Amino acid sequence: MTAPVSNPNHPKRAVHAFHGGIHPPEHKVDSNQTPIATSPLPPRLIMPLQQHLGKAAKPIVAVGDHVLKGQRIAEADGAISAHVHAPTSGTITAIEDRAIPHPSGLSDRCIEIRTDGEDRWIELEANEHYETLSVEEIRDKVRGAGIAGMGGAGFPTEIKMHPPQQDKVNTLIINAAECEPYITADDRLMRERADELVKGIEIMAYALQPGECLIGIEDNKPEAIEALKRAVGGTRIEVVVVPTKYPSGGEKQLIKLLTDKEVPSGRIPADIGIVCQNVGTAVAVFRAVRFGEPLISRITTLTGDQISRKGNVEVLLGTPIQWLLNQYGYQAGNPERIIVGGPMMGYALNDPDAPVVKTTNCLLAPSAEELPLAEPAQACIRCGLCAEACPAELLPQQLYWFARSQEHEKAEHHNLFDCIECGACSYVCPSAIPLVHYYRHAKSEIKQHRQEQEKSDRARIRFEARQERLEREKQEKEAKRKARAEAAAKAQAAKQAPAAPAKPVETAASAPAQNDPKQAAIEAALARKQSSNQEAEDPEALKTALDKAIAKLDKMLDALEQAKQDNPDQVEKLTRAVEKNQVRVNQARQNYERALASSNTQAANTTAKAPPEPKELPSREQLVTNLEKARAKLEKMSDALEQAQSEQPEQVEKLIRSVEKNRIRVEAAERALAEADKQEDVR
């Protein structure tokens, strides 16, 4: 497995092995023998607004509008999103919820186009030489074309064409492994359009400037390998042939195969300087840059014994799956089953009217003979075949027991979240246990539990901070009252015995303070008040203190998140620490705001006639916009987090931190506004 694979350009490139893996029947010849066909134009197209990972696009057309082929009909909403374009010319007939291809079987917002048969393009901006464009312009074109990862995950491609901020990209990997049985879309694409692929890779490399550029392909595609090797001649792109073994096309597995590096748990490839792109994506990038074509069609494998004319078709996005299959001799089986994707990781379609989208690489309609339905599961005998097959080197047999008995802590300790759900364990299980199903269920339960926990934690921290504030205010009031009483008593005493020294009163005020905490608090409050009156506390210094406290809180939150993942026994301690810091931040903020307010009032007092300087006191409008901006950002972040929690668990941690940061910002903005309003009232 580690035998070096000869390569004319780089004879020393070795292919490394990843743990486990399986060799299911490939069924590739079922569909890779004929050239890519072009699917006919369907009477209507259904374009889901979300065909990618991230936020759904926002429609920019209305029912009744006439659109041209390639015209943008929905716009990306936020950074992690992608535009949607009309795949042909026609009329918008509906913008409503329709069945979409998704494992949940739920409906989602779609734009329906009645095609007019003219297939008339909008004007496209072609570009002969990509080198004449700036990297920024290239990324704009890719984003403008609405390209999202076409291997299956659908991550917006433009984002992956930004090198990570700190370090540069060392390796750009083109995933041409296509390890799933049955699927041959990339195989055919490479055989027929290797030149476009290589140009697409060059464009990506132009944007990323990677140290090396590798195409990883399984050795069961000799024709595609030939075509690639021809096409990469004269470029610095390397074709690396890896042994056929499922799941070598898994991103993490391919990285291990080609570079011997591993993506650390909970991180993304970019963190170790690697970017992976799919073959189809690279071709789409080429077409977007060279011809200005948006992503409106893709190559999809139609296969399975219920389809008589198997093969690959270039199909317009939005084509209803049932209609498409009918064009190629589809016969419903009993029970009827259509799998989107391959037999290992694909999902069974719920509604055949759902359309082909940017990520639909294969439609598999198997007969009951070729993919028999699951047998009844027998007891797990802990034979360990699953552990041998697991490419993540987990202990699936243990995870199964923990998932069954809902021992979530143990499951997490056994790295449940590093499971890539490739299905190798279920495939080899002699007892026919649907293992992956158990893991999915356990993961979703744990995620839900975490969300609830976070929610309640936040509520508790907020409540406790409020309690503390109220308590302090009460004590300060009490102190004021006492001070007034004392002053009155003093005045009285002075009046009654002007000659008598004021000593006893003073000692009475200071002596007990040493052992009475309440008294101490009062003293402190008094001191604070006095000092703020005298402007002893410089708002600038307080601001630094506040910033420091916020930074510390941020750090604590980071540590807490980290601990939640790796070190559950530390969580409680850290939660307490976070709370303490939260309180400190609040205190620091109040000090600062008080100081600011008093300096402002003083400024207002001293320059009673002149208006206060705008620099020192931001206008109310300004504060409102600040607050609004912060709120909008928080909302966006929360949305992204929600999204990530369902689709991109590796991003969750990062997002939670940014949400927390934004929440603090919103709170600060709220407070500033409230303070400003108070000032307004005072004035």
Place this chain on the structure above:
Amino acid sequence: MALLTLSSPHAKGSNRTSDLMRWVILACVPGLALQTYFFGWGNLHNVLWCACIALSCEAIVLKLRGRAPAFYLKDYSALVTAVLLGLALPPLAPWWISLVATTFAIVFAKHLYGGMGYNPFNPAMAGYALVLISFPVAMTTNWATPSSMLADGQLGLGDTLAVIWQQSPLPDGFSGATPLDVYKHEIAYKTEETVRAFAVFGEHFALGWEWVNVAFLLGGLVLLGLKIIPWQTPVAVLTGLAVPSLLLGSDADQYTPLSIHLLAGATMLGAFFIATDPVSSSTTPLGRLVYGFGIGLLTYIIRTWGGYPDAFAFAVLLMNFAAPLIDVYTQPRTYGFAGPKRGPKSRENQ
């Protein structure tokens, strides 16, 4: 009509638990054949008799537990337990020894713990240990004498049945102590040479037993080749037996030599067929090495310093106790981690 929606994967390989079990039984056949050749009909009878008991017990308990007997009987797990007991029990042990051992194995050691997949102890060895403790005389005196030592040849089928079922007295010389037993007791006051001269040791190591062990070794290698059993367990068992024997007991004038440890008694049957029971063994690759080594080591200790001539059953049961703990400390390193997690809580971050 809504389509059929199931979660992935949709493809399934050809492994089946019942196939694995069937292979285990098949791989026992050469050993059983040689046992019959050298020691008469006893083992073959015991295998069949234990099978009848095991299947009946399994069916009755499944019925009582409200499970479908047909579905569970088809996994062949009860049959494997029966075959292992039939191979391990003394060939001329009375019928009720097999009955008690098998019934205890299936009803108590297996089903009272939840049935297939849930038993913490190896059922066959639990049954074996029970009768070994309860009926030590019947378990040590009913070992058949190898055929070649008998002038008139081995007991016939009829005589064997009579001994087992009617407990008719055995003619003199037709039963005796096992080579392991003989060596252990005789070496106390004899030299290696004189002990080796005993007829039970034959020309090589242990008359009859050596070939039976070789046959079980071959059967075990077939299972290894088919990846039905993991390599770690048998390798570790044999290593666990060999290491103390070479380090401490290399003086054949004092201790049983390694060759007899390996080729007499239940060693190969134990290493390849009994210790590899996946349900009650450790389930991690590293854990299986620890688990197997423990079995080998304990077998050596009990054989050398304990009161029983052979010790495989006890060694297996003791390591069964330890298996869950071993699992906790032998997690493999998962992709994307710097090192493996050891123990119930992660320590590497502290």
